[in-house]
Amino acid sequence: MIKAAYIHIPFCEHICHYCDFNKVFLKGQPVDEYLESLEREIKMTLNETPTKHLETIFIGGGTPTALNEQQLEKLCQIIKTHLPYSDETEFTFEANPGDLFEEKLQILYHAGVNRISFGVQTFNEELLKRIGRVHRAKDVFQSIDSAKKTGFKNISIDLIYSLPGQTLSDFKETLETSFRLDIQHYSGYSLIIEPKTVFYNLMRKGQLLSPGEDVEAEMYEVLMEEMVKRGFEQYEISNFSKPGCESKHNLTYWNNEWYYGFGAGAHSYVNGSRISNHGPLKKYMDSVNDRSLPILEKHLVTKVEQMEEEMFLGLRKTAGVSILRFKEKFAENPLSLFEIELKTLIERDLIQVTDQQICLTKKGRLLGNEVFQSFLK
Secondary structure, eight states: OOOEEEEEEOEESSOOTTOOSSOEESTTOOHHHHHHHHHHHHHHHHHHSOOSOOSEEEEEESOGGGSOHHHHHHHHHHHHHHSOOOTTSEEEEEEOTTTOOHHHHHHHHHTTOOEEEEEEEOSOHHHHHHTTOOOOHHHHHHHHHHHHHHTOOOEEEEEEESOTTOOHHHHHHHHHHHGGGOOSEEEEEEOOOOTTSHHHHHHHTTOOOOOOHHHHHHHHHHHHHHHHHTTOEEEETTEEESTTOOOHHHHHHHTTOOBEEESTTOEEEETTEEEEEOOSHHHHHHHHHTTSOOEEEEEEOOHHHHHHHHHHHHTTBTTOEEHHHHHHHHSSOHHHHTHHHHHHHHHTTSEEEOSSEEEEOHHHHHTHHHHHHTTOO
16 A cells, blocks of 8 residues: 655755756746646546555655745645545645745645755855855744744754865754754755756866765764754664654655655656656656656566665664564565675674664764665675
């Protein structure tokens, strides 16, 4: 049964220097037509692959809250009409600080949205400008205060470290400031330079000053230590929450479970197949308007691939991979199946194995990508 849905809204009022997500400038774009296409895709998909109840819905982008009030209302109505969810469903919207005014917050709240994730990245004003963000630190406090007053009780922010020119001291200050927000969830990611971004072009010209791997590792260690001190549990390699406030939607991915993906460039994992949609708006909308699903690629995941994915996705969680769950799911013992890989990783002190779990050590969290690659044949 499919219990999660992701919806992609690809419109942004500005493009950040590090972002490689499927997105376009909002101005002059066919937003209303896109929403109509999105509705058609959802209807076609659910007719073909129905589900009884969604436990999580996640609206990402782009910047979903860049839509105007009427468009936001329309999007929420599409979701309410076609997706089976209840008050118990974790319903998340991504937002930028400064985007969410009272009218938009009310629209989301009355539609059943109960979780908001703000893209904060840093509280250093100079760094915000350097990475192409238009909000300022005061906007974060104002937006979160407004969200709380509206009634939202589950709020998350994203932080990025190892930014160009960022020092360890800068990052510590950002963390200290962020703890004043009194929120339930944090995601902390190291900057990855992706092709086709402003930062990638600067890096190729030798004009991007990176803090370096050693400082990046120090920042991550500080992140982990400070979160624990403040009562946040690290339940995944990059995610920290108050008890009971873990992102159920993201746990769908790390538990290697099925989910719908709707919208231009969205990805799905449905009935054993990984599916990616057309990214360009015209291709996406033309496909849907021709009454066909906007599928760019579809790959039926083999059992071997599923087991590999179970390992490298599951190891992202602090709890790691459940040996019993693995056996129930695949009728295979991961300790035997990956005996050589596990032995090597144990010797390097990157993982630890108990009777019930396989999980990363603290050193393993710092070298997570090396661990994950071990399970890719």
